[in-house]
Amino acid sequence: MARILAIDYGGKRCGIAVTDESKIIASGLTTVDTxxxxxxxxxxxxxxxxxxxxVGEPKRLHGEASESEKLIQPFLxxxxxxxxxxxxxxxxxxFTSKMAFDTMIASGISKKKRRDKALVDQISATIILQDYLYNL
Structure with a gap:
């Protein structure tokens, strides 16, 4: 069975998350240099x-595309x-980065590890994928 793979695209690195084969659970996989x-x-x-x-779609508060979208379109x-x-x-x-940071705090991840931007990106990709699965 096939998986679904999510990408939190960034200028320096991209968080990657993937589902299990049954497409029920989203898990952080890795972070890759862009x-x-x-x-x-x-x-x-x-x-x-x-x-x-x-692929995450960065938007501003009122729904319009953010500046990051200019980087994502050539990638797509x-x-x-x-x-x-x-x-x-x-x-x-x-808000996925904020939610990722809050998740790290709630799960007891140390302050030093919470500064790890790669981990934040990976958790953000997982949140994007969970949101997708929830909205299926």
Whole structure:
């Protein structure tokens, strides 16, 4: 069975989350340098069956696209050319970084680990994927 993979796209690094094969549970997988993301995705889908990519859609408070969207659009175009058989859905990612930080506090993660931006990105990707699964 295929998985769903979520990406919290960033200028420096991208958080990655994935579902189990039954598409019930979203789990943080890793964080990848943005420069390496397309190669990483190509390698991942050669080993694991992925039926869908869910990419965070950064919006401002009132719903308009944020500046980050300018970085994401070229990535989406390259992704569509590299892996044309895997569709992409977008998911509103407003407040996911704040929710990730709050989740880290609630789960007792140390202050030192909460400063780890890569971990925040990975948890943000997990929240994006959980939101997608919830809204199916």
């Amino acid at each position: 420069k390496e993301l397309l190669n990483w995705l190509k390698e991942y889908v050669s080993k694991e069956e992925v039926e869908l990519f869910v 175009e390259k992704l569509a050319k590299l892996l044309p058989d895997i569709p992409v859905k977008r998911m509103d990612e407003r």
